[in-house]
Amino acid sequence: MSEKVKDLRGTRLSAADLESKDTITFRGRPNAKYAWSAGIAYTKYLEELKNGRIVGRRCRQCDRVLVPPRMFCEQCFRATDEWVYVKGTGKINTYSISYLDADANRIKTPILVAVVDLDGASPGIGILHKLGNVDIEKIHVGMPVQAVWKPTNEREGSVTDILYFEPIKEE
Numbered sequence: 484m485s486e487k488v489k490d491l492r493g494t495r496l497s498a499a500d501l502e503s504k505d506t507i508t509f510r511g512r513p514n515a516k517y518a519w520s521a522g523i524a525y526t527k528y529l530e531e532l533k534n535g536r537i538v539g540r541r542c543r544q545c546d547r548v549l550v551p552p553r554m555f556c557e558q559c560f561r562a563t564d565e566w567v568y569v570k571g572t573g574k575i576n577t578y579s580i581s582y583l584d585a586d587a588n589r590i591k592t593p594i595l596v597a598v599v600d601l602d603g604a605s606p607g608i609g610i611l612h613k614l615g616n617v618d619i620e621k622i623h624v625g626m627p628v629q630a631v632w633k634p635t636n637e638r639e640g641s642v643t644d645i646l647y648f649e650p651i652k653e654e
């Protein structure tokens with residue numbers, strides 16, 4: 484256990500002090516650079532998105548198809564076995580209608596996001612993406628949706644090569 488510090492050095496500042504102009508403040512943008520290796524599975528996933536295809540990995544032991552693909556099955560503790568292409572269609576597993584943007588500002592047109600269980604992937608294995616072309620009153624769990632892709636020449640090997648998922652008419 485650490486002892487409580489009783490003698491704090493320096494001067495405590497409140498938000499009002501910082502806004503008062505009586506204190507010196509500095510705003511800057513750090514020139515931070517970082518790199519991230521996508522790894523074997525995710526690299527293939529991104530490359531295939533550029534080709535307009537969604538690829539996963541099958542584990543033959545539990546017979547699950549993992550999307551996005553992973554080279555290792557976390558349930559069986561073994562390497563996955565083969566690449567499997569899944570469809571750009573699926574069903575909404577869960578969704579959110581957000582009236583706050585990424586900076587927590589209130590917005591009038593909500594951002595619609597859903598976890599979509601893709602046809603061909605195992606149940607409960609879904610990808611998180613935006614919904615579009617959808618009446619928000621009609622969104623529901625189990626709603627059939629399909630991927631709407633960017634034009635071929637605009638794809639860059641990113642999950643945003645899928646613009647959004649839109650409803651498929653239910654029969």
Ligand SMILES: [Zn+2]
Pocket residue numbers: 542543544545546547556557558559560
């Ligand atoms: Zn497995």
